[in-house]
Every structure is written in structure tokens, then in C-alpha cells.
Amino acid sequence: MMIHAILADDEVLARQKLRQLLREEPEVEIVGEGASASETIDLVRATGPELLFLDIRMPGMDGFDVIGELSASIDLAMPSIIFTTAHDRYALRAFDIHAVDYLLKPFTSERLHSAVQRAREQIYATKQIAGRSNGRGQNGSSYTTRIVFKSRGRILFLSVSDIRWIGAEENYVRICTEGETHLLRETMSRLEERLDPQMFLRVHRSAIVNLQYLKEVRTEPNGEFTVVMVNGQKVAMSRSYHSRISELLARS
């Protein structure tokens, strides 16, 4: 399947960079480029793309106005949005309108790649739901599916499925993904509440693991339990949580 995309940015060089980097993404086909908000709205209405790369600061209306305008027309399927901007202060607004990602300029091809990847997943998911005629959008659960936070000068819309495990550090939690760790000012209990228990398990007062990346539970010679992750990393497990996991492993 091809993903039809529109690039909206008032700067020529910014659009050029996107165009060049998107050559590396064979599935993405650029169907139009808009240099202003009104131009972008017209383009989206005319071509009905699946994906929109949107700058926030543009002459006339801003990126959010574009989205407001587009969502007002009923007959139009809303494209997935990836924001590309130099300003980090709109991140929460972007998150709230379910943007796919928020790229802070300058960004690398790697970062763009992960954003496109995520957009692709979202677009497939909506296509499938649409195929099943009266699909009910999300699975309806109240658990969080992603977290927005700032780490090392970037804005991350992190899917919880990317989280390997979470460790407590006093008033902070350390979120470990495949290649990175992020320190967040958050409590374990608040985080545990928001995470789907089908997916995440608290194995210790100071550790939550993603069951998807759990390889085994090992009994150490001293009688303690250790959780071994797929990448070989070990996380200590307390006895009180052990019964819960053996139950879970028995089920699967």
C-alpha cells in the first residue's frame, strides 16, 4: 500500500529536506506541497492524503488552524499528522489532537524514519478498522497507549509498547526502551495505574516490566527470583510479586 503524503511548510529548504529524506521511505509518495495554511487545506481537500507533514508557524493561519479547518469538513478522512517545527511549546496541544509525532527541527533521518513508521502503523490500523465495517476505533480501554515527555531536548510521543521496563529512582522513574533510557518525574504507582496490566507487570516495588519483552523468570541459587528480559537484561523480582507472574506464565 502506498501512503500519500502532503508536505506543508512555508520554507522551501525545509520542504526540500523532507522530500530528500522521504526518498528513503519507499511507501511514502508525496502528492503535494503547500507553502501556506490555505494552500495546504486546498491540497488536502483535493487529494485526500493519508499523511500530512505539518509545520506549525506558517503565514496566515497556523498548523492547528489547518487541522481545525480540515476536521470541520465531514466528507473528508482526516490524515495522520506529523508535526515538524522549531518550537517545542506546542507539543502538548499536538499530543492532545492525536498527532502521530512531533519532530523538532533540526531532526535526523532516523527520527523521521521512526515517525513515518508510527504513522504507517496508525494508517494500517485505521484501514483495518474501516475494513471491518463498524469497528469501534480504539479497543475502548482506559489505559494509556502513549506518553509524551521531553528527553534530551527532544519531544517524544512514546508508545507504551516500545517500553521494555521501568525502574524507580526516588521521585523519578527510568523508562528503558530498546536503545535509550529516559528519566521522568513520575511515580511508579501512578504509572502502574495508567499501564495496561495485560501488557505490563510490576515485579518489584521499583520495577515494572513489559511482558512482551520478558524471556523467563529464573530462580537464583540463593532463592531469589530474577526476571530475564529478551535482551538478556536481568531485573530483580520480589517474592510478593512472584505468585502473580507464575500465574500469568501458567496461563500462556
Added chain:
Amino acid sequence: MFLPISRTRPQPIFMHPAIFVSASVLLGMLFALQQWMSVRLWSYHIGIPLLLEAWGLQYFLWGVICWLLWRWMGTRIQQASVFYIITRVLPLSIIISIAEEMIWVLCFPNLPLRHRPMTYWQRLAFQLDAELIYNMVIFWCAFALFRGIGYYQKFREKEDAAAQLAVQLAHAQLATLRMQLNPHFLFNTMNSISSLMRTDVVAADTMLEQLGSLLRITLERGEVQFIRLNDEMEFVEMYLSLQERRFEGRVRQQLSVHPELHDALVPAMILQPLIENAYTHGLSKLDSNGLLVIEALREDTCLTLSVLNNGAGLNSSLPNGLDGQGVGLANIRSRLQLHYGEAQTFCIREVAQDQVRVTITLPLQFSSGPTEKLPRFGA
């Protein structure tokens, strides 16, 4: 930051009308007692109630008059020139002295004692003869008091302004010191990117992103002097990943922060110059097996930050040498001094063969301010 010098003069507490008039009446009472004792010595008898009444009323009147003077003319009296004093205040003092006496005489028709009955004007003339100079002295004493208060207030204002200026100066100095830290490293990184651009576009791209993030954070912080250790370490990590690209695997980086210290307050950009120093004067001299250890430890009420490198000993480049090393470290020293005075320590020491450790100790303070709105959860 400009702190406006406060222009509001607080009124001295004794110029409150009730306090001022009561004090004046009390003074009159004391004079009354004094006269009562002295007339007894002359075996002359005047009843104490009458003395208290007469003196009390006189000083009550003066209290009210002087307070009104302060109220209406206080500022003019404080600023009066000699000309103004002679042409205005002097005649005013005579008029007020007479007026006060007129009221007083009105209230005591039986005085002076043991005299044949006199008309009001005769009594007034009699009293003025004895009391006019005395009244004038009271008036000019009040005048002197008001001038004195003016001088004192001006003196205090000057003192406050001087203190505020000192604070402003310290702020300005701190701001400059912070500013000096950034460009140096900015241009080095730009140079690295420029050289990478020709050989490795992807790496140059990554470095630009990292530099963008660093600048964004630096600008966001602006003039903030203190930040959470967590934020400082995040900055350090970004800086280290930039350096890692420049030194490609030649240096092993170790970071350790005690979890209790994530919220501890440290001066912004305190670690980066130390790390930069470790690279330029130590680690850059190694081909391999470089080691950089950055630690944050808690020791009772102190926070210890240390940066260790195994590049070169101190003898090869003296810390206060003229090769540029001195500037960054001297900056840190003066910032620490300005922030903490004597409550901090800064030391640079060769701990083993070719291993240099810089250690900073600060009083441990924790951030109480609100945190950023991020992170947030979403469905």
C-alpha cells in the same frame, strides 16, 4: 535584572499621631513633676493636679501642633533652604508660639495664681513675656527632629540602594560568567559538524540535531542560575554524546548520580566546563582507553560533584596556566564563590598516575518549585 530602588519612605513608628502626642504629654508631666519638686524646695506650695493640668495641656497642644506640622509640612521642612527657614519658618514659629499660648491662656482663667484679676489680654501678655522664648525652643526642637528624621531616612535609602546595586552587580556578573561558557563550545561543535559534513553526512546530521537540542535547552533556561541536577545531567549526557562522536570510542564515559539527588539544585552549566576541560587537557591526548567518570554523591548536608579523567597529569598543564584552561575553571570558581560564599569547595587534584579529578562540594538544597507539565499520558 534591574531592581527598582524603592521610593516609599516608611514613617518612623514614633510619628504615629497617638504615640507622638502621648509622648509629648508624658514629657509635659515630667516637667510638671520637676516644677512641683523645685517649688517645694522654695517652700512654696502649688497643688500637683494644677501643675499636671497646666503642663499636660501645654505639651498636649504642642504635640498636636507638631504632629500637624509634620503631616502638612514635614517634607518641606526637611528640604527647606536657609532662605526658606528665615523667611517662612521663623515667622511661622512666632505665630504658632503665640497661638498656642492663646489657647492655653483661654483654658486657665485663674492663672497666674495670687494675682489680682486680669483681663484675657493682660493674662496673655503676662504669659507671653515668660513663655514666648520657651515656646520657640519647643518649636525649633521639633523642627530639628523633623530634619533629623529626613537625614536618617535619606541615609537609609542610600544604604539600601547600595545593597541593591551590589545584588544587581552580582547578578550581572553571574549572567556574564554563564554566557562565557557557551559560545566556546558552540563554535567547536560547529567546526566538527563542518568537517563531518564532507565525510559523513548522516553523522553530521545527527550532530546538528544534538546541537539543536542543546541550544534549545540553553535558550529555554535563559538566565536561570539554579537547576535540578537531573536537568544538568541531561544536558551533560547530550554534551557527552556530541563528544563521543568526536572521539569515537577512544573514551569510556561513566555517569553515576545517586537517585536521591535528581532534584538537588546545582548552578546551571556547572559540569559542562569541567567535562570540556577533561577532554581538551586530558582525554584528547590519548589514542585509546580514555576514561571519564562523572559522579554526584551525597555526603550529609553536602552535594559532591566530581569529574575524573585519565588523560594527562597536572604537571603537563597547570590549572592556572595561560593556555586557556584557566578561564573556564576560574569562571566556575567565581560563580561558586558568588553563589555560596565560603560554603563551597572547589578542588583539582591528581589522584593517581595521570588521573586528574575535579571535585566540587556544595550545600545540598532541593528544588521545591513546580515541575514541567510534561509528561502526560494519552490514549
